[in-house]
Amino acid sequence: MAQQEKNLFKFPKFNELIIHEDDNLIVINKPPFVASLDARGGDEVNILRLAKNYFPDAQVCHRLDKDTSGVLLIAKNPETYRLMSIEFEKRRVDKTYHAIIGGTHVFENLVVDLPILNQGNKNVTIDRYNGKPAETIFNSIKYFKQYTLVECKPITGRMHQIRIHLATQHAAIVGDAMYRGKPVYLSQIKKRGFTLSKDQEELPIMKRFALHSKAVKFTLNGKEYAFEADYPKDFATLLKQLEKFDS
Secondary structure (H helix, E strand, C coil), X not given: CCHHHHHXXXXXXXXXXXXXXXXXXXXXXXXXXXXXXXXXXXXXXXHHHHHHHXXXXXXXXXXXXXXXXXXXXXXXXXXXXXXXXXXXXXXXCEEEEEEEEXXXXXXXXXXXXXXXXXXXXXXXXXXXXXXXXXXXXEEEEEXXXXXXXXXXXXXXXXXXXXXXXXXXXXXXXXCCHHHCCCCCCHHHHXXXXXXXXXXXXXXXXXXXXXXXXXXXXXXXXXXEEEEECCCCHHHHHHHHHHHHHCC
C-alpha cells in the first residue's frame, strides 16, 4: 500500500470486517484503499490474502475496485465458490451500490444500457460495436444543492461499470478523477467561517471516489441471503457535511 494511502487509512483486522460467517460463506464490509485480489507481481496486502490467512480455503467470489468499500462475498470451499460463480454469471445476484455524484440529478429508474470495452491496464470505454453488454439502473435517493446521493443497481458486472455509466450522464462520482469527477472540499460548501492558515493546503473531505457496495441479495443452496454494509467513516462524513452545509 502506498505511503500516502497508509496515512489516510488504518488497516483493520480481518475478523473486524466480517458481517456474516457460516460453513460456506464469509461476508465482509470491505474497507477502501485495499484491493480485492492479488495484483500481478504485487506483494501488497489484499482481501484475498487476508481471507486466506483467516481461512486457508477462502476464495473471493467477485471483486470491488480498490477504492470501493462495502459488501464482498468470500467462499469457504470450492463448491460454494462454483455455485456463487454461476449465480453471478447468470445475473441472479442483486447488487446495490450508493454513490455521491456531482450536480443535482433526478434519476427515476434510469436505465443506462451502454456496452463497455475493456482496453486493458484498467482502462475501459463505451463501445457500441465491440463492447460487452452492460446495464445499470439508477435512482436518486437524496438531493443536495450541488450533489446527489444515488442508488446504482448494476445488472451486469463490467469493470468500472457504475463509474463510466454515471459519467455518460454527466454525473461523475465525486473524487473519480478518471471520469472527471471532482473532489469535494469543505471550503466549497461551507461558505462562512472556513479558514486555512497561510501555508496550509486544503484536502478534500473524501480522499477517494464516493462509491460503496451497500447491499447484496442472492440464493444459495435454496436459501435466500441478504446483507447490508454500513458506510465507512469517510463516506458517512461526506454525507454528514453535505447535509449540514449543502442542503
